[in-house]
Amino acid sequence: MQSSAAFDIVRAGWRSGRLAHSYLVVGNPRTEGGTFARRVASMMLCEEDPQRAPCGSCSACRRVESGAHPDVLVIEPEKASRRILVGAIRPDADNPPGSRRFFLEWANQKSFEGGWKIGIMLFADRLNEQAANIILKTLEEPPENTCFLLVTDRPDEMLPTIISRCQRLDLASGRTPPAEPWRSRVASILSEHSPRSVLRTAATASRLAAVFDEIKTLAEEENEAEIRARSSADPDHWSAPSKDDMKAMVKNREKEKRAAVYQAMQDWYRDIVALSAMPPGSQDPPLFFPEFRDALAERAANVSFRVASRLPEFVQEMRSRIEDRNINKYDFVFSHWLAWMP
Ligand SMILES: [Zn+2]
Known part of the structure; x- marks a missing residue:
């Protein structure tokens, strides 16, 4: 499934109102996987004619690109532990309320600009088990007008309970199924x-x-x-x-x-x-x-x-x-x- 084909699936879902709540985007989070997730976010927030979204040049598209759009939250592993910990999901002892944008709080808040919210998790395979368990229910029944994109190139290392709550999109170009x-x-x-x-x-x-x-x-x-x-x-x-x-x-x-x-x-x-x-x-x-x-x-x-x-x-x-x-x-x-x- 080429990345553009995967994009067509999401766009068709978006236009027909049948978007999945959560997608598992299988591709390198640093390269095509992360780019794909941001492009989906731009499409959903673009101010242009939906037929041409994402235009790439309106204010919304540019803010998604630069990471400044309040209705897009990107989280990734902590530098030190290289894991996504509970502290990124909700406040804990090391991360008091207000010290950062927490995944769950953000998801449950109203959209800042009245449109959709897109939660992007890069390297989703690095979610530690406790953090994964906390977000399970949210992935299954996300707040209204909220879409989650979990990006990983190691889906085999993720909890099956997380995977099963997402629609999977394999970006690898020319992926051929194993011949057996x-x-x-x-x-x-x-x-x-x-x-x-x-x-x-x-x-x-x-x-x-x-x-x-x-x-x-x-x-x-x-x-x-x-x-x-x-x-x-x-x-x-x-x-x-x-x-x-x-x-x-x-x-x-x-x-x-x-x-x-x-x-x-x-x-x-x-x-x-x-x-x-x-x-x-x-x-x-x-x-x-x-x-x-x-x-x-x-x-x-x-x-x-x-x-x-x-x-x-x-x-x-x-x-x-x-x-x-x-x-x-x-x-x-x-x-x-x-x-x-x-
Ligand atoms: Zn745009």
Whole structure:
């Protein structure tokens, strides 16, 4: 997704009144990520004809650019700790009230100039956990006419609960999805899913569970092949790993491969979110699965944007059920969530 394509998605949402409350902007905060966030802020505050916003030259645009607009708050990590701490979010012992603009206070205040407020957090992956927990609720239900842009190039280091509350925009130009065997399988399975039929939901769940079973077999085979290769490369110094080590090795391999499946599911539902955010008749946003465009559009048309924007969160939930709680009744977990998902 090129940065201009991501911008088109936000602009279309803005013009049609279907802006997400919070965006996760994936790009370098020092370069394209930060620039993108400021450009979105300018677009929302520009005094020119909305069709031409951001004009880049009106007073609002110039103040956003120079950091002087009171309705744009940019926060970033403290220099010393290189973290975003609670003191940036709300007053604490080291940061008495009035000593700075606090993220939460600012968010809950009225707009200074009567328009939108845009809260930009650079290096959002450096939010410490306590600070992250404080802003969760605000991200989910921001004050009126307030939009948050969380910018990071390390989304994997962020709390899933934060990520799931944001619409994700990947700026990296020419981002190509990882080529792996599961990706198109997952898309084709999901393209036949429908929550309206219990049978279809069960079928989807068992087909996805079958992918995980295959992954298990493949992980075992790969592991054995690697051990054979290592033992024959240096037979004198090689000692066979213990049964427990073997198990752990296979488990890690499985986990890595399953990550690709979750990624494919996330991308599938992100496509639905992106399509559901577009006003009717507008051009398609760039899709992860353009080959399934019609199937995706049909789902997007039948789901409200509010529900659609939570779908990636549901995938995250499935993932944490299976991975964090070590549940291996995969089809059970899948069918539980898929009953609610288009
Ligand atoms: Zn302007």
